[in-house]
Amino acid sequence: MKNKIQLTVDAVVFGYDSGNISVLLVKRKYEPFKDGWALPGGFVLENENLEQAVQRELSEETGAKINYLEQLYTFGDLGRDPRGRVVSVAYFGLVKPNAFKLTASTDAKKAEWFDIKRLPKLAFDHKKILKIAIERLQGKITYEPIGFELLDKKFPFSDLEKLYTTLLDREIDRRNFKKKITGLKVLDELDEKVSIGRGRPASLFSFNKKRYFQLKKEGIIFEI
Amino acid sequence: MKNKIQLTVDAVVFGYDSGNISVLLVKRKYEPFKDGWALPGGFVLENENLEQAVQRELSEETGAKINYLEQLYTFGDLGRDPRGRVVSVAYFGLVKPNAFKLTASTDAKKAEWFDIKRLPKLAFDHKKILKIAIERLQGKITYEPIGFELLDKKFPFSDLEKLYTTLLDREIDRRNFKKKITGLKVLDELDEKVSIGRGRPASLFSFNKKRYFQLKKEGIIFEI
DNA sequence: ATTATATGTGTAAAATATACACAAATATAA
């Protein structure tokens, strides 16, 4: 059939661990860019939709199963792949730390987390894709509480605060931030405390999904 | 080559004329959905990038040349096209009224503007695409002054106000709205007045693109 | 026991958003 084009999906999956934002990359097993680092991804099959394709590729290449996944942008410039015309639908994902163990396989030699401040050279136009994904992450986090997707089920409030200062790359006033988040009522304070190293032990919080979806439904926007 | 998929582009182009928001549709010449209304669009060629493809299809099918065009979303569900697996990259465009004359041709019997409140039945999953485009339009207009893309070069302030009330489907306080827009300094007041029908003649304004790009660069957000 | 470190909490000032009404300039109708 005429007018067919090679279609791929690529995933930019962000993770967060104790003050560092990292992104999941795979080392390529085959040409082009053999042994180079790239975003996980691959060709879309005839009988799967786009999101299935991303999840399949992520699972095959890294062992990851991502809960939060949204479409980012579609990259279709000529010459972005040396194999010829390839259009790629990029996705944007967030995972909790320790949500899975990395396991390489099929197309990828190995999968690894990279701090977004210390990235290796990337294959294809993946540097550009990653840049757009980081902008989306920074933009989105200011008006939707997706930050929780990056934290453990139970977390001290300071984790959330540190996540935001890291992502937004600026200081946040602890009291004002807490006032704002508390006002949204998306956090449940647990009867549990955790003490990490010195300092006063912190109450643990968990994320109230029900309330979150209610807010989303009402179109309520928050602004950090 | 394996793994190739049919790739199309579709355009949701909005226009605005004296209180009505309309969208550009074409009547299909061929099966599937022969004689049905659809978004302008078509197959992406091997040697053109996505934006070129949309502009080409728009030009071929409607004669339109769109200034403001951004990617909306990529639709890749199975079964969205009876011809088989077709993935479509949808674009979102805005045009000034009278920017061009509609001229049908190649694939389309004719092109027409439809008030978004009186839409015909649409081919494929174009209803869904249009719905997402309308949400994008309503969302975007509250934090980026893209409304100007829909107005003539010179316009009375009341046009802008009416556009916003129409798009957001709610009343806007004229004084407060003007305060906000004036504060952005994206409008230049001209030494010209226009009088349409009865009532006091209105000053004409024009949109200061330089200032607009400066604001964008600074990441300044406005909120209606 | 002392010191260092992280958590937890409230209030006052500043900035922003909202509510609100009448005069001026024109077209139309009487």
Added chain:
DNA sequence: TTATATTTGTGTATATTTTACACATATAAT
């Protein structure tokens, strides 16, 4: 030509939201 209807144009007072800011408490390390 006068009166009436219609649209534009403008400021201030109040409410709401955001920001700035400091010290007591609970623990670990020395």
